[in-house]
Amino acid sequence: MRRIIHHAQNKWLIRTRRSWTPWGTFFPVKETRDQTIELSVVMPCLNEADTLAICIQKAQAAFEASRVQGEVIVADNGSLDGCPEIARSLGARVIHVEDRGYGHALMGGIEAAHGRFILMGDADESYDFSEIPIFLAALREGAELVQGCRLPSGGGEVKPGAMPFLHRWFGNPLLSKLARLMFDVPVRDAYCGLRGFTRDLYDRLDLRCTGMEFATEMIIKSALSGARVAEVPITLHPDGRKQHGPHLRTFRDGWRTLRLFLLYSPRWLFLFPGALLMGLGLLGYALAWPGADLFGARLGVHSLLVASLCLLMGFQSFLFAVMSKAYAIGAGLLPRDVRVERFFKVATLERGLVLGSLALLAGAGLIAYTAWDWRSAGFGDLDYPTTLRSVIPGVTLAALGFQTILSGFFVSLLGLDRR
DSSP states (O other): OOOEEEEETTEEEEEOOSSOOOOSSOOOOOOOOOTTOOEEEEEEESSOTTTHHHHHHHHHHHHHHHTOOEEEEEEESSOSSSHHHHHHHTTOEEEEEOSOSHHHHHHHHHHHOOOSEEEEOOSSSSBOGGGHHHHHHHHHTTOSEEEEEOSGGGTOEEOTTSSOHHIIIIIHHHHHHHHHHHHOOOOSOTTOOOEEEEHHHHHHHOOOOOSTHHHHHHHHHHHHTTOOEEEEEOEEOOOOOSSSOOSOOHHHHHHHHHHHHHHTOHIIIIIHHHHHHHHHHHHHHHHHTTTOEETTEEOOHHHHHHHHHHHHHHHHHHHHHHHHHHHHHHTTSSOOOHHHHHHHHHSOHHHHHHHHHHHHHHHHHHHHHHHHHHHHTTTOOOOHHHHHHHHHHHHHHHHHHHHHHHHHHHHHHHTSOOO
């Protein structure tokens, strides 16, 4: 069960862990949603007493100005400064999320939301909730995800002191460019936390990240699933909190975002590096096997050995690309891919076994040929520059064939139907 909801004394406690030991009287609940609510604004909250009230009031004023039936949900993640009481006094719904983390808090708040459209944004006064109407307009026009853009390149504005220098000029632009390059994400500001989306899209995405990567995962999976994505310019204001600084940690969260990019792209993590290594290995064989000269240097068996290493590492990386893609699609982490389906129609287990066996036999043959020469020499010293030209390719072919056979069975295991 992905989410368990406990209702006691008119208070909601949402646990977002996937597995845990139950205590008390917990039971799964399907909450009836209020169909009259069009927009739910979800604010994750952890000790935001300095700014929470103004954020709630701006959202409520936007509801009134736009004549939209809306609700404000404060997903409290364990605040100790009176945030739940502040939120209730202003008419917001409070959802207590026990498990710590930005993603956990948002999952809990979104799960409890009644609206057909949902807008998420931090409660630190950096986002101006009076800009809700521009998000709502794009959602009503058919967008499934509406991303805010704080950067001037997308029409946004960053107020002085609102974004650290490193984030504004290096981290955010670089990560956003990587998102566009790796996933064809049609946004300029992938890290903006103010965004609106449809309830249907959220349910389809099946998001897994429980930390700061939650927002990035939403962008990636929306692009991969072909969702209709729009971007609207917004203004970023300085953080209004005085009791503590931002929850974001520059290098830790930057690395976690980059890690997420790589995990969701077997092509960039495994396939491209593997293709490069295999290309270098084949080039090395073409030059070192006949003993060619390159820039005045004679390439011999040592170069051949390095070329074999490139081939083995490259082929292993290629196999990891195939296996990780098959697993990710089967587990629902990535959507179906027509190219992968075409590949597996050609690369069947039986063909893999045949090719692997042929490579293994060819390698064993080259090794046996060298062993016969060794026997002819009375098992004494050999002419290593000559014999290694047979042994190194033989060992390489045998290893590649063995890897192919084992990987064929493993990928077939991943492809078994799940009940």
